[in-house]
Amino acid sequence: MKLVFATNNKHKLEEVKTIISNDFEILNLKDINCFDDIPETQDTIEGNASQKAFYIYENYKMNCFADDTGLEIDVLNGEPGVYSARYAGEGCSFDDNIEKVLKKLSGVSNRKAQFKTVISLVINGKEYQFKGIIEGTLLKERRGTSGFGYDPVFLPKGYDKTFAELSSEEKNKISHRGTASRKLAEFLKNR
Ligand code: ITT
Numbered sequence: 001m002k003l004v005f006a007t008n009n010k011h012k013l014e015e016v017k018t019i020i021s022n023d024f025e026i027l028n029l030k031d032i033n034c035f036d037d038i039p040e041t042q043d044t045i046e047g048n049a050s051q052k053a054f055y056i057y058e059n060y061k062m063n064c065f066a067d068d069t070g071l072e073i074d075v076l077n078g079e080p081g082v083y084s085a086r087y088a089g090e091g092c093s094f095d096d097n098i099e100k101v102l103k104k105l106s107g108v109s110n111r112k113a114q115f116k117t118v119i120s121l122v123i124n125g126k127e128y129q130f131k132g133i134i135e136g137t138l139l140k141e142r143r144g145t146s147g148f149g150y151d152p153v154f155l156p157k158g159y160d161k162t163f164a165e166l167s168s169e170e171k172n173k174i175s176h177r178g179t180a181s182r183k184l185a186e187f188l189k190n191r
């Protein structure tokens with residue numbers, strides 16, 4: 001069965017592809033000639049995942065799933081949350097976003113945060129959602145070079161390495177997206 005993964009983020013694509021069974025042919029947006037700026041205008045992670053998946057289902061008539069992820073920082077009441085990709089402004093880099101978080105947490109001792117992923121799957125017009133959460137803390141400086149986004153400053157609970165110091169296999173085993181993707185894979189296997 002063919003399934004579109006509605007993402008422009010190549011890191012996400014690689015992480016998820018390793019988990020979904022080979023029985024499914026995962027197509028990316030380029031594969032279906034979609035170069036649209038897919039709207040993400042909802043105010044929840046669940047809402048945005050749903051919006052991205054339905055956009056492809058409705059406009060390209062293909063079964064599809066989409067991931068929306070946010071970093072939720074305790075002392076900032078869950079910020080940046082749905083704004084994680086553009087926290088430092090439209091067109092900002094991963095590094096700009098980290099810089100903004102580090103500034104906001106400067107001098108703050110409670111550095112608890114979590115990543116939350118919601119994957120929305122739309123098959124024949126019906127939607128199913130799968131969630132994954134990982135708790136951790138935010139360091140005061142970057143460590144490691146693998147991964148993407150906020151990985152260099154995120155220390156998962158019970159680990160002494162940041163997500164950017166872990167291999168992609170190690171990150172996948174415990175991460176928000178790994179958990180949500182395994183739930184999706186299990187669902188697809190049992191259909
Ligand atoms: P798509 O919408 O095209 O899938 P995106 O990068 O815009 O890709 P999101 O809307 O889900 O993805 O934005 C989430 C942002 O949160 C993302 O840009 C990263 O900065 C960050 N992020 C997501 N997953 C992450 C991870 O596993 N590790 C670190 N940061 C992550």
